[in-house]
Amino acid sequence: MFNAEFVSGMALLGAGIAMIAGLGPGIGQGIAASKGAEAVGRNPEAAGKIRSIMVLGIALAETTGIYSLIIALILIFLKA
Amino acid sequence: MFNAEFVSGMALLGAGIAMIAGLGPGIGQGIAASKGAEAVGRNPEAAGKIRSIMVLGIALAETTGIYSLIIALILIFLKA
Amino acid sequence: MFNAEFVSGMALLGAGIAMIAGLGPGIGQGIAASKGAEAVGRNPEAAGKIRSIMVLGIALAETTGIYSLIIALILIFLKA
Amino acid sequence: MFNAEFVSGMALLGAGIAMIAGLGPGIGQGIAASKGAEAVGRNPEAAGKIRSIMVLGIALAETTGIYSLIIALILIFLKA
Amino acid sequence: MFNAEFVSGMALLGAGIAMIAGLGPGIGQGIAASKGAEAVGRNPEAAGKIRSIMVLGIALAETTGIYSLIIALILIFLKA
Numbered sequence: 001m002f003n004a005e006f007v008s009g010m011a012l013l014g015a016g017i018a019m020i021a022g023l024g025p026g027i028g029q030g031i032a033a034s035k036g037a038e039a040v041g042r043n044p045e046a047a048g049k050i051r052s053i054m055v056l057g058i059a060l061a062e063t064t065g066i067y068s069l070i071i072a073l074i075l076i077f078l079k080a
Numbered sequence: 081m082f083n084a085e086f087v088s089g090m091a092l093l094g095a096g097i098a099m100i101a102g103l104g105p106g107i108g109q110g111i112a113a114s115k116g117a118e119a120v121g122r123n124p125e126a127a128g129k130i131r132s133i134m135v136l137g138i139a140l141a142e143t144t145g146i147y148s149l150i151i152a153l154i155l156i157f158l159k160a
Numbered sequence: 161m162f163n164a165e166f167v168s169g170m171a172l173l174g175a176g177i178a179m180i181a182g183l184g185p186g187i188g189q190g191i192a193a194s195k196g197a198e199a200v201g202r203n204p205e206a207a208g209k210i211r212s213i214m215v216l217g218i219a220l221a222e223t224t225g226i227y228s229l230i231i232a233l234i235l236i237f238l239k240a
Numbered sequence: 241m242f243n244a245e246f247v248s249g250m251a252l253l254g255a256g257i258a259m260i261a262g263l264g265p266g267i268g269q270g271i272a273a274s275k276g277a278e279a280v281g282r283n284p285e286a287a288g289k290i291r292s293i294m295v296l297g298i299a300l301a302e303t304t305g306i307y308s309l310i311i312a313l314i315l316i317f318l319k320a
Numbered sequence: 321m322f323n324a325e326f327v328s329g330m331a332l333l334g335a336g337i338a339m340i341a342g343l344g345p346g347i348g349q350g351i352a353a354s355k356g357a358e359a360v361g362r363n364p365e366a367a368g369k370i371r372s373i374m375v376l377g378i379a380l381a382e383t384t385g386i387y388s389l390i391i392a393l394i395l396i397f398l399k400a
Contacts, residue, residue: 001081001321023104024343026144028350030108064346081161103184106224110188161241183264186304190268241321263344266384270348 008080015075018068025065029058088160095155098148105145109138168240175235178228185225189218248320255315261308268301328400335395341388348381 036054040047116134120127196214200207276294280287356374360367 024346026104031354034111106184114191186264194271266344274351 011075011080015072015080018072018075021068022065025061025063028061032057032061091155091160095152095160098152098155101148102145105141105143108141112137112141171235171240175232175240178232178235181228182225185221185223188221192217192221251315251320255312255320258308258312258315262305265301265303265305269298272297272301331395331400335392335400338388338392338395342385345381345383345385349378352377352381 032054036050039050043050112134116130119130123130192214196210199210203210272294276290279290283290352374356370359370363370
């Protein structure tokens with residue numbers, strides 16, 4: 001009953017499930033942006049520095065989303 | 081064992097699962113509304129400007145919910 | 161292999177899954193209650209007005225939980 | 241194909257799934273503890289009163305976790 | 321139909337599912353870090369004390385992630 005097509009199907013299903021992790025960076029980066037907007041509202045002169053630390057944090061928060069993307073691409077193109 | 085009905089069934093199940101993403105915009109827009117109410121409470125004279133930036137953010141937050149809606153409609157009417 | 165019992169079983173499983181939505185109103189209403197307590201702590205004289213707007217928001221937040229309840233009851237008693 | 245072992249297996253799987261609810265009390269009680277620490281930091285003299293209301297809220301937040309525990313125990317020992 | 325391979329497959333699937341718990345410590349430790357940064361921003365002279373209590377809390381928040389790691393390793397190497 002279980003054959004190569006089963007493995008491919010599970011790999012493709014897993015690729016889709018892996019992408020759920022994308023909600024994490026999405027939420028976290030939105031929180032970072034919310035605090036960035038709040039900080040600029042309080043101290044508009046520091047907008048440049050706020051922007052740079054916010055973008056640094058957002059870039060670091062992107063990592064787990066990229067891990068999921070890599071795993072999903074491996075599952076789709078190497079294992080399915 | 082697996083036939084066209086299996087594909088249709090999975091497509092319809094996927095359509096339902098896709099709509100789970102709707103919880104994201106729902107939460108995020110509620111957060112935006114909560115801060116909108118807070119901001120109007122602090123500075124009622126700025127209510128118009130608060131409303132316009134709040135509605136802008138809520139409209140942008142709607143996008144992922146619309147993506148899910150589109151995917152669900154495709155799954156239901158084109159693939160099932 | 162798939163028969164009326166399969167449909168009934170999936171309907172009952174779906175009824176249980178539908179109730180997961182209840183976590184949303186539960187969280188949101190708890191947030192509303194947390195801010196209600198905070199607001200009364202800051203301004204105890206406004207307790208009546210705080211209570212009325214808090215209960216209004218909590219009632220509106222209940223809606224999605226009621227939708228899930230209705231769908232679950234339909235799934236259990238009409239489709240299973 | 242479906243027999244008593246299927247029912248037992250689903251009951252045990254359901255018992256495991258039921259315990260997922262434990263994340264709710266865990267998060268909520270952590271939020272309560274976070275605000276308790278914040279409140280003691282602001283007003284250390286009120287530490288006793290803060291502790292008692294925090295523990296009251298944490299005890300109430302425990303209820304859904306206990307419901308899940310009871311359902312899981314019923315599923316494991318009475319239905320599986 | 322169900323054999324030792326079924327048990328192994330479910331154990332490996334369970335190992336993957338167990339690791340989902342890792343999102344909890346990840347979120348919680350990020351919240352701790354966010355408040356640590358906020359606290360240092362308000363009172364840079366207390367940076368050493370803030371760091372020590374933050375690291376203490378982050379270490380305690382790591383526990384459930386370690387539980388999941390242990391269960392996943394048991395599932396993979398002892399049961400699959």
